[in-house]
Amino acid sequence: MQPPVERIRLSQSAKDQLIKLKRLTKVEQWNILCRWALCRSLAEPTRPSPIPIPADSNVEMTWPVFSGNIGDSLILALKQRCKNDGLEVSPEILANQFRLHLHRGIGYLAADKSIKNIEHLIQLSVSP
Secondary structure, X not given: OOOOOOEEEOOHHHHHHHHHHHXXXXXXXXXXXXXXXXXXXXXXOOOXXXXXXXXXXXXXXXXXXXXXXXXXXXXXXXXXXXXXXXXOOOHHHHHHHHHHHHHHHHHHHHHOOOXXXXXXXXXXXXXX
């Protein structure tokens, strides 16, 4: 399945937020936290704001590193979300929505005061 992007480069703001999350959760890999963030944003009922996001940090990863062994599931979830939001499922829109959801999700996780360790992060995924 064709990924929405080949390479992911984060904004400096997202990098700073991930550093905070790494410290709190002790999850050392950027890609794992980024997967959590993408899923967190996709679960929100509203669309992410269409704002420009600079790729101005040194945090970069390929799609296979980002997605791990759930790449196809992440692609399908993103496509379904685009359809649900009334958006065309073109490569450009998928890439843009991926970037918007990823950065919004990182922001949501970093702002969540309940996340104090990995257990709190896991609790977010199992709470109704």
